[in-house]
Amino acid sequence: MHGLLKAVVLDGTSRRRGASLCVIAALVLSTFSLGCNSDTPTTSEQPVPRVTVASVVEQVVTDSDEYTGRTEASAIVEVRARVYGYLKSTEFRDGDYVEEGQTLFTIEPDEYQAIHAQSLSRIALTSANYELAKANLGRSEKLVPSGAISQEEYEESVAAMKSAEATVVAAKADADRTALDLKYTEIKAPISGRIDRALVSDGNLLTGGRTDGTLLTTIVAEAPMYVYFDVDERSLLGYMRRRSGNELEKTPGNLRDQEVPCYVQLADEKDFSHVGKLDFASAEVSTTTGTARLRGVFENEDRGLVSGLFVRIRVPVSKPYQALLIPERALATDQSVRFVYVVTEEQKTERRNVEIGGQRGDWRIVKSGLTAGDRVIVKGLQRVRPGQLVEAETEPAAEMEPAAEAASGTPSDS
Structure with missing residues (x-):
């Protein structure tokens, strides 16, 4: 009797467990069935990516x-003082463009004016002595034949006239030198060009000379x-x-x-x-x-x-020739291969491997792989793959013009 009761109890428990397993299985099958019946968009129903394209441009270029x-x-000149004296004034502003012959500095000229005036007066004095010696020689020439004066006195008159003549020449040379010194008190621009700042302020004592004159400024042509x-x-x-x-x-x-x-x-x-x-x-x-x-x-x-x-x-380095150009940003790289995406007439993308040449500003020469008029993608490269349908928008014409240097034939292969 006890064994029968135990069998009945075990049988009830097994039935309850089996019923639970059935419920769980039904729930799993129901979930799987719902998942299979859910709506999934097909490839044709996925959104069409929008891209921006630019046309391949044909231009005349030159390799460089x-x-x-x-x-x-072309010329750099140091402006230096050529005579001693105090700097009186500066006649330009730092950084100005100056013309050849324009006055830049003035050194106090008073002393040099007095020296030059003294030189001129010395010319007058020596000239008077020369005229006197010349007149004496003339008289001596008339008296020599008659014996009124000796030959020695005559020769003294000749020597006196030549000496007076030499002193006149020396006085004129000295006057030229003093005139030059006076001229150098006004320092002028030796060339036209951009002038540097003044290195010495007004009132300072300047040192003159051919080699060690005070450096005042520099002019750059x-x-x-x-x-x-x-x-x-x-x-x-x-x-x-x-x-x-x-x-x-x-x-x-x-x-x-x-x-x-x-x-x-x-x-x-x-x-x-x-x-x-x-x-x-x-x-x-x-x-x-x-x-x-x-x-x-x-x-x-x-x-x-x-x-x-x-x-x-x-x-x-070459004659001008016709070349195809595309924007630099249209290029993509697959390891060592350069390629672009072209949008066909059917609005589908097509990958083209290209051989590139020199750069022209933001544009690049294409030696092979494209033809004039092809449309290459310049924006949205990451959203497309070969053979994909796209919605292409043409880049504004102002952004599609290559750099002017490409048209003029001045760019290089960089």
């Missing part, structure tokens, strides 16, 4: 070499302006063989005669707007570095170039 150089004034830079020997030979029509000659010539153009870009500029010519190459190539120093000369009429600046300089 690019170097780093430094500007240097800004027009023309030179740019010096170093090139390798192969480039040097190429420049020296060129002619004004970009023709090559067998024998190197004078660099100045080649009229090779060059262009300069300042640190805060985006283009090479300063135009000049190469006019000098060092007489020999350095055996240590294998380079030679070249100089470009720039008219610098607007005085936009200042001496001592670091600049980028470009020298064209």
Whole structure:
């Protein structure tokens, strides 16, 4: 009897456990069924990404070499005092542009005026003595034939006349010297250019002399302006063989005669707007570095170039040719491969591997992989993949123009 009751109890417990497992299984199946019946968007229903495109532009460009150089004034003159004296006045403002012959400083002239006046009076005195000696000689010449005076007296008259004549010449030379000293009390600009600050204030005693005169200021000639830079020997030979029509000659010539153009870009500029010519190459190539120093000369009429600046300089090395350009930001990189996304007429993306050339400001030359008129994606590259449908918006025309340097044929392969 006891064994029967135990079996009944165990059987009830098993039934309750089985019922619980059935309920759990039903819930799981119900959840799975709901998940399978939920609405999932298909690929065709996903939103179409919006991108910005720019057309491939065809322009006339010229390949160029690019170097780093430094500007240097065509002339730098130290203005020094040439006579002793106290500085009376300064006739310019620091940093002014001065013209050749313009008065810069004045040294007190009173003492030099008195000395010069004394020199002039000495000329008058010696001239009078000369006239007297000349008259005495004339009388002696008439008396010698008659024996009224001896030959010795006559020769004394001749010597006296020549001595008086020499003193006149000496007095005139001394007057020229004092006139020069007086002239040097007014210090004028020897060249036209930008003047530095005055190094001596009014009232100070200045030291004169040819070598140790007091330094008063410095003038820098800004027009023309030179740019010096170093090139390798192969480039040097190429420049020296060129002619004004970009023709090559067998024998190197004078660099100045080649009229090779060059262009300069300042640190805060985006283009090479300063135009000049190469006019000098060092007489020999350095055996240590294998380079030679070249100089470009720039008219610098607007005085936009200042001496001592670091600049980028470009020298064209090819004839102008038609090239395709795209914005630099359209390029993407897959390891060592450069590529772009092109939007086709069907508004689908297509990956194109490209071979690139030199940079033109924010634009890049494309040597192969694209044709004129192709539309490349410049914004939204991260949102697209090959063959994807996109909504393309054309970039405004103002942003699509390549840099002016590309059109003018002055840029380089950088």
